[in-house]
Amino acid sequence: MQANHIIRDAVERVTQLRQLAAGNPLLAAAIGEVKHFQAARFAATYVDFLSTEKYKTVALFFLEELYSAKDYTQRDAQFARIASALERLFPEQVVKTAVSLAQLHCLTEELDLAMAQQWMNDPDTPQVARYVTAWRGVARRPERNLQLATVMNVGNELDHLTRIPGLRRLLKMMRGPASLAGLGSLQRFLESGFDTFASMGADGEGARHFLNTVQLREAGLIERLFAIDRVACEAEISATLCTSR
Numbered sequence: 749m750q751a752n753h754i755i756r757d758a759v760e761r762v763t764q765l766r767q768l769a770a771g772n773p774l775l776a777a778a779i780g781e782v783k784h785f786q787a788a789r790f791a792a793t794y795v796d797f798l799s800t801e802k803y804k805t806v807a808l809f810f811l812e813e814l815y816s817a818k819d820y821t822q823r824d825a826q827f828a829r830i831a832s833a834l835e836r837l838f839p840e841q842v843v844k845t846a847v848s849l850a851q852l853h854c855l856t857e858e859l860d861l862a863m864a865q866q867w868m869n870d871p872d873t874p875q876v877a878r879y880v881t882a883w884r885g886v887a888r889r890p891e892r893n894l895q896l897a898t899v900m901n902v903g904n905e906l907d908h909l910t911r912i913p914g915l916r917r918l919l920k921m922m923r924g925p926a927s928l929a930g931l932g933s934l935q936r937f938l939e940s941g942f943d944t945f946a947s948m949g950a951d952g953e954g955a956r957h958f959l960n961t962v963q964l965r966e967a968g969l970i971e972r973l974f975a976i977d978r979v980a981c982e983a984e985i986s987a988t989l990c991t992s993r
Contacts, residue, residue: 751835751847758854759824765857766821769864778864783817785879786860790815792988793965797958802948806958809944813937814899820853823933837925841912842938845905849937852898859895862886876982876989883973896966900959906941907955916942 769776790811797803798811812818834843866882873881909915919939927935948954972981 751843754847755834755850758850761854762824762857765861769861774868775861775864778867779860780817782860782863782867782879782882785875787811787816788989789879789985792991793969794962795991797961802954803958805947806944806955809940810899810903810962813941814852814902823937824853837922839912839915839918841905841909842915845902845909845938845941846934848898848901848905852895852902855891855895855898859886859888859891862888876986877978880973880978880981880985884978887974889970889974892970893967896963896970899966900963903945903955903959903962907945907952907959909938909942910946910955911952916946 769779791798794807794811797807834846838846863879863882863886866885867878869885870878870881919935919942923935945955948958972984
């Protein structure tokens with residue numbers, strides 16, 4: 749399937765999910781609560797990176813662009829409107845990154861909606877226990893693994909972009925055309941991602957260390973959320989959250 753079709757399909761599905769939530773204020777509120785909890789959990793899991801000069805920028809980039817409760821409506825609207833223009837305006841590797849980003853966003857919205865529907869069943873339960881219950885109620889382990897794999901794809905692709913000769917200059921030159929084409933939000937994401945990964949060193953060692961750590965920690969958390977005793981799982985997440993307070 750062509751990149752523009754993949755992006756359009758992903759954005760159309762996200763729009764459908766948003767419309768479903770918009771018709772149910774309680775569901776919309778639950779989605780927001782799930783997203784904020786997940787962002788807090790990510791920040792706590794990577795408090796060591798957030799506390800270092802070398803990795804703070806990339807940890808914040810992941811937190812704000814991939815794990816946050818941020819409203820991506822503007823970026824989605826741009827994606828849908830100009831999906832067919834992406835392949836004309838940007839190099840192939842940049843288009844590949846945009847496709848991965850759209851796929852990740854769609855899958856994340858699907859899973860967050862499912863989590864929110866479970867979340868609503870336990871309004872009086874403490875947040876950590878509520879989250880573990882919702883996670884196990886949703887299950888969908890293959891989709892969880894795919895979500896993490898797609899996060900890794902986005903990170904690895906952004907890292908790869910930093911080693912394409914002349915791409916940073918090309919991205920800078922694209923600001924005007926991208927803005928005129930309605931691609932300003934995507935342009936900012938690409939430039940921010942490029943600069944974030946480039947700041948960790950041209951040899952890619954810092955980026956590999958960060959991405960490998962995210963892979964290990966997130967895969968381990970997924971495994972424990974599915975496999976270990978519920979009480980032990982809740983205790984681990986609670987302890988993690990306490991490290992960032």
